[in-house]
Amino acid sequence: MKSNQKSSQKILMLGWEFPPHITGGLGTACEGLTRALSKKGLEVHFLMPHLFGNEEASHLQLYDVNDPHTSANLKYSQKWKSAVQGRTEWLIENYPAFRTFKNTSFYPIQSPLSPYLRTIPGHTQVKLETLMELQARKKKLTASPDASPVLDFDDPELQFVPEHGHQGQSNSAHYGEQLFEEVDRYSTNALLTATQIQFDLIHAHDWMTYPAALLIAKLSHKPCILHVHSLESDRSGGFKNEHIAKIERESLLAAHAIIAVSQYTKDKLIEEYGIHGAKIMVVHNGLQERKRFKEARTPDGLYHVLFLGRVTFQKGPDYFVEAALKVLKLLPNTLFTLAGNGDMLDRLRARIQEAKAEKNFYMPGFLKGHDVDRAFAHSDLYVMPSVSEPFGISALEALYYNVPIVVSRQSGISEVIRHALKADFWDVDELANLIVGALKYPEMGRDLLHMAAQELKHLDWDAAATQVNEIYQSMGGA
């Protein structure tokens, strides 16, 4: 009874990363969500730009869209095949024409790039003309979910003449060098892969996969749900990449439905991109059930405060450091761990040196695996002073390690966990005050954790998957 009726529903899911190879919360969220969805009997086909071979994904069909070998093993859908009969060949022949970013001059983005890294100033004036834009212009596409399909095989706009191919490119998954090119290639290859999969609807995670999702939606006439884990304005602060923002906006306007990870994000979608609130559903992230390694602590007479995240504008590490310096005036025996990498690291090091507080700071860089466990387990308090945080799953993690949290009011987590200490990210005095209070009065931390535990019960992936499934049902994709 439970899921028989739903078991026939097949989801084509487009993602960019999957554990263990992740750069942020996106991959983790995709794993948690797909696991819970498959428990509900949904068949999830998950398309990735690249697979490393050690993904733990027995619960779903994982595809490497750039790898012809996995494509060869695809479950074949005769129905789909016939639907695009003759077109597949055409697509392969012409596939550079599917370049989502036609007329875009690609530019290299330095450093190992994740979709979270900020663009390089000076490269933001790139002209973009996506398929969606062309379509939007031509058909005055509306955001209404019952709008007619966006793309069609007979659409002359699709008959681009290839400019140059990608054949010579390696299928690098180190998205570093040419992100837009990667996104472009992903879009094309995902479309090709999708022709060989039977599915009822499309569900795509963050902007890198949106163009692909809309292309496939257009060609398959299936509903398209875009999931927003973060927005360009969250990631970039002052240096918004207009190019990415444009992709986000156009795609989200064209989507049939949108899932936002928080009310905070939903509000931003409405405010920044003018998207109709009625098609945005808020589904809060859950937390992966997994064994957490809780190492016993040896008392060392110090207070331990943890920041763990990218050391970039978005995460507010500078506010963390400023608050820490204020805390040290009252509680000099405090050790602040600033774990993570990012472009603000050097500046913060200099600031700490200037304040002569080097001995109170530990900056181990990016932590993985047990080192993360250890960092949490050894902390008295977790501080997440994000300037803009769509959700903030790391703060949930902290709660699972029984570490009370201080979070900025500008975070999605703040709307689901009321029992957290909260301050505006810019209010360094208040941050410092909360940190001092939490360290001096551990009884408050115990009350916080006790109460937050009740709230956490409602925040699991099963609950999220239930909501997502309801959205699937309402899309009539079954």
Added chain:
Amino acid sequence: MPAVCFYFQVHQPFRIKRLRFEEVGKRRPYFDDEKNALILDKVGRKSYLKTNTVLLELIQKHAGRFKVSFSISGVALDQMRLYDPTLLKSFQDLVATGCVELLSETYYHSLAALYDVEEFKEQVAAHQKLIKNLFGVEPKIFRNTELIYNDTIGRQVAELGFTGILAEGADDVLAWRSPNFVYHHPNAPLKILTKNYRLSDDIAFRFSNRGWNEFPLTTEKFSKWVHAVSGLGDTVNLFMDYETFGEHQWEETGIFEFLKALPDAILRHPHWCFMTPSEVIANFPAVAPLAFTRDVSWADVERDTSAWNGNEMQRSALATIYALGKQVKSRNNAAVLKTWRRLLTSDHFYYMCTKFFSDGDVHAYFSPFKSPYEAFLSYMAIIEDFSMLLDQKNNRGKL
């Protein structure tokens, strides 16, 4: 002849300011005078003054047949004297009618009965003295902060010479018994009036609740429920916060019209009358002993003290502030003592309650703080500052 016994609680705390730890030792003021004056003004206009006027008219109209009782905390009276003497005058006028009984409580609306018996006695005495000074009467009946009561408190109250006490008619305490009779302490000369929480809460909480199947509550309906007690009880004890009228139930809900029409509706039944707690005790026999083996209060569904001492922050704050008592008293300094006592007021701990914070219900509504955690941190910062002050030997303790 059964009676309706009204008791209204009037209390306003001296709310504390937000203090940060970096401000400790910088002699910042503890109490938010501005906010306290503002709130008293607002509650005074919306509730106290209006209700006093209604009651005065009812008392005059019914010429001795309509009576009520009040307990007014010392800190509420202090604030009336400081910020709004006309408010005090209006209560004095009511008491002067002879149809209003004043009850005794702790001056600082504190939890001293649970944490410091000597302090409890001193605060009760201080309140007696204040009531005598301001109203010229001596309360004979006691009601403890938030109706907090147990057998031990009962014995102490009896020792102080009170003949009766008000308590919550908690289900587990009454068991099969009715709240509508007078009971007595199992082994002390003290009569107990138990609150009829169903009928009390019909007015205090449910009056304007549109989801309630009895909405709207009319005086006909309510008096019918009261009259149904005929033959099954001696007294219907309607105990509630005075802010029920005009503040918890806004004027727009029709609460004042309800109050104005209620005495007539009750008195329409020839057997029924209004009595004050003293009269109830004098007129009706105590039908049985009633033991309170746990701490009972009138708060929340639990009817216990967990709204004030249910979490670790509250217990820590309570332990810390009460532990300072000896040192405070050894200073023999009236200002220091007054400050300490104002910090004992139960509301400070109520603001730290985490029980219902998630639901954003009454606990949140009444708190001047954004969260119970903010309330706790401000309180602890103030205690830290206060302790430093106490430790400074040469300090004159000017606060």
